[in-house]
Amino acid sequence: MDRSARESLLDRDPDDPVRVLDDDGAVVGTVPDLSDSRLVELYRDLRLARRFDARAVSLQRQGRMGTYPPMAGQEGAQVGSAYALADRDWVFPSYREHAVSHVHGVALADILRYWMGDERGSAHGANVFPVAVPIATQIPHAVGFGWAAALAGDDVVTVAHFGDGATSEGDFHEALNFAGVFDTPTVFCCHNNQWAISVPRERQTASATLAGKASAYGFTGVQVDGMDPLAVYRVVAAAVERARTADGAPRPTLVESLEYRFGAHTTADDPTVYRDEAEVERWRERDPIPRLEAFLRDTGRLDDERVAAVETEVEATVADAVEAAEETRRAPPTAMFDHVYAEAPSELTAQRAALAALYERVGEEGFE
Amino acid sequence: MDRSARESLLDRDPDDPVRVLDDDGAVVGTVPDLSDSRLVELYRDLRLARRFDARAVSLQRQGRMGTYPPMAGQEGAQVGSAYALADRDWVFPSYREHAVSHVHGVALADILRYWMGDERGSAHGANVFPVAVPIATQIPHAVGFGWAAALAGDDVVTVAHFGDGATSEGDFHEALNFAGVFDTPTVFCCHNNQWAISVPRERQTASATLAGKASAYGFTGVQVDGMDPLAVYRVVAAAVERARTADGAPRPTLVESLEYRFGAHTTADDPTVYRDEAEVERWRERDPIPRLEAFLRDTGRLDDERVAAVETEVEATVADAVEAAEETRRAPPTAMFDHVYAEAPSELTAQRAALAALYERVGEEGFE
Amino acid sequence: MSGAAPATSLTLVQAVRDGLAGELARDDDVVILGEDVAANGGVFRATDGLLDEFGPDRVVDTPLAESGIVGASVGMAAYGLRPVPEIQFSGFLYPGFDQLVSHAARLRTRSRGAVTAPVTLRAPYGGGIRAPEHHSESKEAFYAHEPGLTVVVPSTPRDAKGLLASAVRSPDPVVFLEPKRIYRAFREDVPDEAYTVPIGEATVRREGADVSVITYGAMTQPALDAAEALADDGVDTEVVDLRTLAPLDRETLVASFEKTGRAVVVHEAPRTAGVGAEVVAALQEAALLYQEAPVERVTGYDVPVPLYALEQFYLPNALRVREAVERVVSYR
Amino acid sequence: MSGAAPATSLTLVQAVRDGLAGELARDDDVVILGEDVAANGGVFRATDGLLDEFGPDRVVDTPLAESGIVGASVGMAAYGLRPVPEIQFSGFLYPGFDQLVSHAARLRTRSRGAVTAPVTLRAPYGGGIRAPEHHSESKEAFYAHEPGLTVVVPSTPRDAKGLLASAVRSPDPVVFLEPKRIYRAFREDVPDEAYTVPIGEATVRREGADVSVITYGAMTQPALDAAEALADDGVDTEVVDLRTLAPLDRETLVASFEKTGRAVVVHEAPRTAGVGAEVVAALQEAALLYQEAPVERVTGYDVPVPLYALEQFYLPNALRVREAVERVVSYR
Ligand SMILES: Cc1ncc(C[n+]2csc(CCOP(=O)(O)OP(=O)(O)O)c2C)c(N)n1
Numbered sequence A, B: 001m002d003r004s005a006r007e008s009l010l011d012r013d014p015d016d017p018v019r020v021l022d023d024d025g026a027v028v029g030t031v032p033d034l035s036d037s038r039l040v041e042l043y044r045d046l047r048l049a050r051r052f053d054a055r056a057v058s059l060q061r062q063g064r065m066g067t068y069p070p071m072a073g074q075e076g077a078q079v080g081s082a083y084a085l086a087d088r089d090w091v092f093p094s095y096r097e098h099a100v101s102h103v104h105g106v107a108l109a110d111i112l113r114y115w116m117g118d119e120r121g122s123a124h125g126a127n128v129f130p131v132a133v134p135i136a137t138q139i140p141h142a143v144g145f146g147w148a149a150a151l152a153g154d155d156v157v158t159v160a161h162f163g164d165g166a167t168s169e170g171d172f173h174e175a176l177n178f179a180g181v182f183d184t185p186t187v188f189c190c191h192n193n194q195w196a197i198s199v200p201r202e203r204q205t206a207s208a209t210l211a212g213k214a215s216a217y218g219f220t221g222v223q224v225d226g227m228d229p230l231a232v233y234r235v236v237a238a239a240v241e242r243a244r245t246a247d248g249a250p251r252p253t254l255v256e257s258l259e260y261r262f263g264a265h266t267t268a269d270d271p272t273v274y275r276d277e278a279e280v281e282r283w284r285e286r287d288p289i290p291r292l293e294a295f296l297r298d299t300g301r302l303d304d305e306r307v308a309a310v311e312t313e314v315e316a317t318v319a320d321a322v323e324a325a326e327e328t329r330r331a332p333p334t335a336m337f338d339h340v341y342a343e344a345p346s347e348l349t350a351q352r353a354a355l356a357a358l359y360e361r362v363g364e365e366g367f368e
Numbered sequence C, D: 001m002s003g004a005a006p007a008t009s010l011t012l013v014q015a016v017r018d019g020l021a022g023e024l025a026r027d028d029d030v031v032i033l034g035e036d037v038a039a040n041g042g043v044f045r046a047t048d049g050l051l052d053e054f055g056p057d058r059v060v061d062t063p064l065a066e067s068g069i070v071g072a073s074v075g076m077a078a079y080g081l082r083p084v085p086e087i088q089f090s091g092f093l094y095p096g097f098d099q100l101v102s103h104a105a106r107l108r109t110r111s112r113g114a115v116t117a118p119v120t121l122r123a124p125y126g127g128g129i130r131a132p133e134h135h136s137e138s139k140e141a142f143y144a145h146e147p148g149l150t151v152v153v154p155s156t157p158r159d160a161k162g163l164l165a166s167a168v169r170s171p172d173p174v175v176f177l178e179p180k181r182i183y184r185a186f187r188e189d190v191p192d193e194a195y196t197v198p199i200g201e202a203t204v205r206r207e208g209a210d211v212s213v214i215t216y217g218a219m220t221q222p223a224l225d226a227a228e229a230l231a232d233d234g235v236d237t238e239v240v241d242l243r244t245l246a247p248l249d250r251e252t253l254v255a256s257f258e259k260t261g262r263a264v265v266v267h268e269a270p271r272t273a274g275v276g277a278e279v280v281a282a283l284q285e286a287a288l289l290y291q292e293a294p295v296e297r298v299t300g301y302d303v304p305v306p307l308y309a310l311e312q313f314y315l316p317n318a319l320r321v322r323e324a325v326e327r328v329v330s331y332r
């Protein structure tokens, strides 16, 4: 994208969201320059994310997995933003960005392992930081990591993902301020899904928009229709480009992606307590999947046959991931002593030995 | 002030500072509606603050007081803002707002006591919160306190004072965000004295102004010439009025007061290491005291005789305060056990008794 | 609390809710604030229905900002309210740690009593519910080490309600840690009317002559289970529930130790520099002459609480308590 | 460190500066960041001249935001740098506490070693310089209680430089607390070239047969002074300087206690749940059979450090150590 196109895309009023498709999938903006096959892959990844999510919720319901935060409704923003990255870029997710992580290289089985209570799910080797559960705390990591890359002269952009609620935390503020002062190559991707558990966006902050908060840090904030994967792709791609040192004057960008979570905050949450079914229905009409599907069908990139093939592929991929995750042998109890320090101090070695001996002696039953 | 006057004063571009006097004391804005005697008192308080400050620095140099943070250069903003308050309002100072505190009711001797290492200096009984040393931490207190007053239906405005550096802290962000969401009756008075110890304003944040940060919280931010006590008075008075519940729709305001500290950050600091003498000289030309004095003389409110009387009065007031502070008998060592809890737990009583017995036995010398 | 007083069988979290409702009704100055406490009634339902009952000025959903919550609470308390902020999980208290230790804990001493911060900071804490990372911490030692703070951990529904009432009425800031593992583990008859259980007093949950098990919170039940099992083997175990960690009721635990001469301290927090270390130090300071065996500590290990697949191996259980007691009583 | 190696007589803070310069020169990945560390050279001059020597990419003034400093350092370290953030005073670390305990301490375990945070967090700490409120805290127990953190407190210039080098090179996050009271209290010959003093090893500063005084940091000197005075009275005092608080060198302190059977632990932090409690617990766990008297703790009181007019009465001194030792050695 040339400089002026990027500027017109990013440097607009913070309350003028970028769109490419309307709610029915008709083109209302510039379609990004992605090949046909890439566009169909994007569609496939949306379907994969949706299927994965449903399966994860059902695993939790069946007691085969712990608490899980679903992403249904938000796949468009997740997949669209991930498509905008180079492999060498790094993603700093919250707990909900399963699809971002997967597209950026984390195996679905590893994502499941993590939510099955196994730290090894975070040893995935992809350029994705381990999930941060404490809200907003990953944002300074993204800034520091990108800053370090820039100091080293490496061409690495970092993308921090977080929610609307996260903008209220001090860490959001401190991190964006650092990014502005040090011009770190960072994109701040705020998934404004309208709710922070039960607190609606309007009660989270009196700011007119979240995008507008960027001006407090001296850089650009832009809104995008987060239910429109092509729009998110375009905006994040432009922001990534602006963050790249290659461009001469790297600058961070805050992207406010307007989204909605269709489901519960987590499997432990009951959203009917605090929000209206009618609101959910309104947002469901903007579901990114049928929208992109309509566009792809209308433009001849997708037909019933390909959709069916995608469905089959997605089903198999998810089934394989669940199987792989469930086949993983539980780590031995003493694994909790690994990796606390690079080398275990003697006290820890002694504690480990005590647990090992006890487990040896009493087995699983001793710990029920 | 009527609503529209207040709006024109507060709701302007955040980089268009309000001024009343120019650098030479000539009127360039609306002179606030203060009686002649009140204006002269204001002048007196500026002089008092300046004198107090010099004396405090010299006490520190002589080893009669600990580390002290001087305010020279910033008296205009301090005294001007304090004049805008009703007695029932509450001030939440940082460590530098000696003049705000004094004008709002804290005896100078108590201020000295505090900096002489005696907690009793903070038991002053005025509507001034005890000094907060950790940066920005007093801002949420001001918000919570004002919020509580509003919940109780009491007409109390809270004013938080802090520096330019403080705007980088998470507490600044969280507090202003709360104020915006809950419409607390709070005025945020940011003393942008251009430096946070050795870090200049431009390296503190890439934000164009500090005032502009208010938009991230959904309320107004305004710049004022902080070396112009009349301008600060006007702006803070307008902000206080807007914060008063009496007005129907109370709203917080962020005031960025453009100032300069003439001296060191504290008596432990050497500013020549990090800043130019030329810069100091430029700002000295905007010294609030000669500026206000010129205005008062030009408008016939002040003459040599009154100035001399003010000098004498100020000298005596400061001397009395120093004497009173130095005459204070040191608290007994066991005073450290008072007020940790409302009622001392038995362990603390035992520790207290041990110290008392030791002190009784070995006296001061035992503790050298 | 006479036997005839009307009572309802409640879980611990219901007792907390009941206690909060009682304090809100008793004193108009009591205000609840936090993330998801109002419309949602709290993620554990500890504030369920309170918004409807007391309105949006008394039960307030805040933005997602712990330092803001604690800091605003300090300001509210200084004005004269009795704020009862909830931190959703104790593992998320740290962004508000500065406001807690630098201000809530210090305002009284800083101002020589002129300005105070009677805040009751509630947080579910501890492990055992198969929750995600940062949802299972036990860092009560941080708070117990900070002068000016009171730290309370209830272990039964009845205590939860009564201790919470004491906390809300306390002139000092209280960190009130609720062991979420036993939020719904069992029920107890809890008096309907308001009552207080005094802060600063440990209680003997089970009397015994041979050995003292000193514990609190969710570990009380495994300690009692171990004591039952030990009784079958002829070991008569006393179980002391601290209830308040700061100020610590040294008298009660020393008295128990003077009787038994042997002790095991149990907590799920990491061992090193935990509250158990203080208990051991207190016992040997006051009662070395009674001591017949090293005091053992049965605790969480010095590792971050593992994700839930291994959590059961991290948490102390009745078996570990029992084996420690056996070692301690057989020590010669 | 042969006797012939060139050395310079330095204060502790100069040794810190020297150590930082050495590490910056040795490894391009070392980066210093913090408030006033660059242009100003640090409020205690611990980074004096480093900006000029190593440039603005290696020595960085940050905005005034501790969570930002610690959090960005975690990110930098994960990328592969060796950040050495300075927190201006340890009492201002708390806004960054969450990033320290929830991330720096946990990243390794969370990712099974895939992503780590070798951050060396330096902070001047402790009292004794007549500073304002919040400038005199000793809360090392907070950090010692957090699994994954290493906590170091030097007590001499030579150790300061060598321990700092070890910290910077450590693959784990280190909280490096510098006792500011002795920043300039005395000088010592410090080797000019780089060297390391191992983390995790206590040292015996003075050998003695009758009683062990176990301490660290600024309290080492009063402990040694007390030992000298006690020697005149025929009490032969051993002084153990822990140097590293986590992981604790239990072996060395237990060995000393097994020799003497009597001990006094000294620190200026508040007593309750301080590091001293852990030391007492460790001693009686490992060596109860050697114990001839209760271990005494000479510590700061359980109160916030008073403003400086009373600070001298708060801080342990040689007299208090000496009297405690006398009680302990005369205990029968
Ligand atoms: C520091 C911290 N405080 C509280 C929580 C509990 N919590 C988990 S998710 C959540 C809401 C987050 O809302 P938002 O940032 O909008 O993200 P979303 O869940 O909507 O994706 C809260 C309060 C937490 N994880 N971390």
Ligand SMILES: Cc1ncc(C[n+]2csc(CCOP(=O)(O)OP(=O)(O)O)c2C)c(N)n1
Residues within 6 Å of the ligand: B096, B133, B134, B135, B162, B163, B164, B165, B166, B167, B191, B193, B195, B196, B197, B265, D035, D064, D066, D088, D092, D095
């Ligand atoms: C949380 C915290 N971090 C660091 C410090 C040390 N410190 C004291 S004053 C200061 C600079 C403050 O600058 P600013 O906010 O501009 O106020 P000013 O001193 O200029 O009035 C710093 C870093 C502190 N007091 N509190």
Ligand SMILES: [Mg+2]
Residues within 6 Å of the ligand: A163, A164, A165, A191, A192, A193, A194, A195, A196, A197
């Ligand atoms: Mg959200």
Ligand SMILES: [Mg+2]
Residues within 6 Å of the ligand: B163, B164, B165, B191, B192, B193, B194, B195, B196, B197
């Ligand atoms: Mg400043």
